[in-house]
Amino acid sequence: MSVFNSSHYDDHELVSFCQDARSGLRAIVAVHNSNLGPALGGCRMFPYANDDHALDDVLRLSKGMTYKSALAGLPLGGGKAVIIGDPASLKSRDLLLAMGQFVNDLGGRYITAEDSGTTVTDLKIIAERTSYVSGVVEGGRFGGDPSPYTAQGVFLGIKAALAFKHGSDDLSGVRVAVQGAGAVGRHLIELLIAEGAIVFAADVNVKHCQLAQQSGAVVIPCDHIMGFDTDVLAPCAMGASLNADSVEIIRAGIVAGAANNQLASNAQGERLLRRGILYAPDFVINAGGIIDVYYQRAEGGSTKTAAHLSNISSSLLEIFTQSAASGLSTVAIAEQLAEDIFLNGLRVKAA
Structure with a gap:
């Protein structure tokens, strides 16, 4: 090593x-x-x-956390x-x-x-051995679990991507394929179905599939998810699912999910752009969890989390707009914006 x-x-x-x-x-x-x-x-x-x-x-x-916190407007x-x-x-x-x-x-x-x-x-x-822990606040809607807030941010990001690409964020009848129905994916599925989306889910865990099905999702095999005919692909499992092979079979017009490090390399971000697929950079769209744990640690609760989550949509729309104007991939734009913040030492304040 x-x-x-x-x-x-x-x-x-x-x-x-x-x-x-x-x-x-x-x-x-x-x-x-x-x-x-x-x-x-x-x-x-x-x-x-x-x-x-x-x-x-x-x-x-x-590294992804540095970019995520910078673009989320957090002093972290x-x-x-x-x-x-x-x-x-x-x-x-x-x-x-x-x-x-x-x-x-x-x-x-x-x-x-x-x-x-x-x-x-x-x-x-x-936390019995250290005070340097966040996300364990007692009480509150989710008892310290940041996963639902990550899902909420991804949900808002999907709507922002739909609005940019199609002119409307209405999820009624929109087909969404969710790869990974665990802690974040499960909550995302519930949010999407509540807004009228048609959701397909895949997970290696049988229990996760059962819960997704109970929520109203259609369970499909894991090896079908990448090339599934859908409007939105939401990677919510482990990273590097968007590799040189998988980006060639994606049929969705939008890729927007919760997984960290979705791209095996930035070359896949370029390829998605060339194929006309709108990609929401993972370190922007999945910032809901870090926003929540910041407020838990800073204030002993997450009362401001919901208001701050709206920054995710506005950040994505800025990135999409700059990408379309410049011809650079959305991930290249997002990284430039983040580096302008943390490398130049710009002062960041949470909302």
Whole structure:
């Protein structure tokens, strides 16, 4: 494993490794950039094939958090943590306590939150060893879980994309294919169906498929989702689903979903543009969760989250407009806008 030679290393400020033999914890924390404020990002637990895959993931995810917070107008930097292992078999109280100590030993350079493979309950255990945790506020509509807010932001982003491409954000009869019906995807499906959309869902988890079906979605095989005949494709599973092969079979006119790092590389963003497919950059559209956890930590609640979520639609519309005018991909425009904020040290204030 070579951090500095990784294709995803981007002058990260901090990459820290931890192993705790007693609990079995093997984890990596990456802080990409903290020009705008402390690095905040989720703690993911996943059975990576090898350590290099884990390193690549935490580097990509932490960088994405920098861009996400900048464009969301939050005074935060970008960071991420990954725990290497299957959450179904390896997760334990001792492991989570060890993770809390790891985060605490970083002295506030990284603030953790929920992510794939971890829950609010897990974060409360981590919080027994560190105060550098967000997304565990008691009470409130969702009890500290930011997933519904991520889904709400994606929902608003889909409507913004429809309005830009078709002149109307009416979801009645719009066909949406949701790849991944887990914590965020499930809530997104419910929001879409409530507005009259026809939703198709795919997930490797049978329980997730059953819940999606109960909500009114039509379940389709996972290997059909990318090329499915639909108006909107919403990737809400793991990253890199938009690769050199999959972008060629997409039949949707809009790609807008919750997954992080949807593009295997920015070349896929260019290809989507050339194919006439409107892509909503993931680090813009899925910012609802980080907006919520920011307000939880800053104010002990998320009363301002809903108002701030509207920034997602306006940011996307600006990006779509600049992309159409310049001929640059939406992801290239979004990255330029974010870099203007965090690299130039522009002052950012939450709404």
